[in-house]
Amino acid sequence: MRVVVNLTRCEGYAQCAFLAPEVFQLRGDEALMYDPQPDDAQRERVLRAAAACPVQAILVDRIEDREATADARSASVAAARAGSVPAGGSFGRAAPNRASESASGLRDAAIEAMRRTGRIAIVGASLAGLAAAATLRREGFTGSLTLIGDEPHRPYDRPPLSKQVLDGWVPADHSGLPRTDDLDARWLLGVPATGLDLFAKQVRLADGGTVDYDRLLIATGTRARPWFHPDEAALDGVFLLRTRDDAAGLQQRLADRPGRVLVIGGGFTGSEVASICRDRDLAVTVVERGPAPLVGALGGVIGAVAADLQRAHGVDLRCGVTVAALEGDAAGRLRRAHLSDGSTIDADVAVVALGAIRNTEWLHGSGLAVGDWGVGCDAGCRAFDAAGVVADDVFVAGDVARFPHPLYDYEFLALEHWGNAVAQAEVAAHNMVSAPADRWPHLAVPVFWSAQFGTNIKSVGVPTYADQIVIAQGSIAERRFVAAYGCQGRITAAVGFNQAKWLDAYQRLIEVAAPFPPDFRHVDQAVDGQPVSLELPDRKIRDLHATVVVTGHDPSERRAELVYHHR
Ligand SMILES: Cc1cc2nc3c(=O)[nH]c(=O)nc-3n(C[C@H](O)[C@H](O)[C@H](O)COP(=O)(O)OP(=O)(O)OC[C@H]3O[C@@H](n4cnc5c(N)ncnc54)[C@H](O)[C@@H]3O)c2cc1C
């Protein structure tokens, strides 16, 4: 069986760990790890844990592996899809069953024909692609569905790769995502898309084939940024971490007990790798160009906490320096790294964790607004062309998307978050088969989690969209707190260390533009609750003359409203 835990929802209550301890484990106080492919003997326990989870975060396979991989589509399974999805059965919030609405006769004939017999192609067969495909079927789409992926594998989950896979508990090939819906899809795997013809409505493939579509979803995500020097990148012992094959190779090398691991980059991935190295009692050095780990994402105050956390766990953390060169021996094996301050570090493994590059090259020349920033789209997930005009039949979701968020001054966000990939894919899928008046905006508040050094770090909102930060609950000294982020007197984000249960409440505060600093005298009052500067360079804050608030819970009812302030 296959399991995935939606850790954007998990609040760390640990019922699952009590009910199925072989499958779910809490590391430290709240960092949940689990086996995504437990033995079938665990099924009963896992189902009990899923039923007991108070936030319905645990999803399991509900569909037998009976989908065709051949080109020919099987017969219609519309009848089988007509039923609704039980709570917790989808990756994100369960979409309302729109199939029933098709009887209302409100939709125009073209949309209805599209829903019945249209052709939808999804490029990128990973988290966003799978979530979109599942949503399309739940929405009652009975036409042909083709998923195109350049990796040879069915969709798998990436967050476990830097956590339970690297630590050796779970094999990399056990990270497949569960089948929650009957997709009746045609899977073209191991075949990259190489081009897009917007006028012919056709995707070109590397094997010379083409796929025609009426609606297209672009969900090609990102890839790891490689080490800048190709010869050094090719040294034996230099690793990236994005795919399941990357994780399998690195896990194997860590199991061989290298003398020292060098992690280049102190962002989330680099910090999680360092954490696993310490769990495995391996010597590890993290080299971070900024003043502290996580500083680019969470600011200087939390960066300092992250630095203390790393050092307390025995990481040799070097900040304010960069790796200038990697040196190998005559056999082509990594031996040492030269740093910008003139020092050297002997290491036989280096993990390059320098962020991601968006997979947009296949769209060059298509006429869409694509570049290093990703694929530009509106809040309804429709792609922009190079002139900034939306296309009505091309949609974008997941890590590759760049979209305006009303809560953040309509600034364009490009998020590399599991929760965003799912939520945006669901909105995109709904909009692909809906009339313009029925379309949803993608208004989900960004949510991200990380598990490192026995700590569950969870963030809601956009921490970089702030000028001040305050410890609102708990204590930094105990590394158990919630920090609220504020911009011009309203809450824009919150970050919890081992306090996941509070973050949902902060999400609501962000949606209603609640005042900053928040006034929490009732629970876990902070030891030091005075706002201080966020310590994020280069942040430009404009005068506040209008604020957007978001209402509604499910994607179908969420709306943005503008509140004007007179100046
Ligand atoms: C190691 C690791 C740990 C992570 N941990 C966390 C975490 O703790 N919390 C969190 O919130 N997020 C985490 N993430 C991020 C999360 O996994 C991503 O946000 C999510 O995978 C995005 O899904 P996606 O479908 O948009 O893109 P991807 O997962 O990148 O999938 C895109 C797919 O498209 C394929 N593709 C690319 N180009 C083409 C082409 N031309 N033709 C066909 N296919 C193509 C790619 O190979 C890939 O399979 C982690 C990511 C990694 C790598």
Ligand code: SF4
């Ligand atoms: S909230 Fe998290 S820790 Fe608690 S039962 Fe659900 S998945 Fe497990």
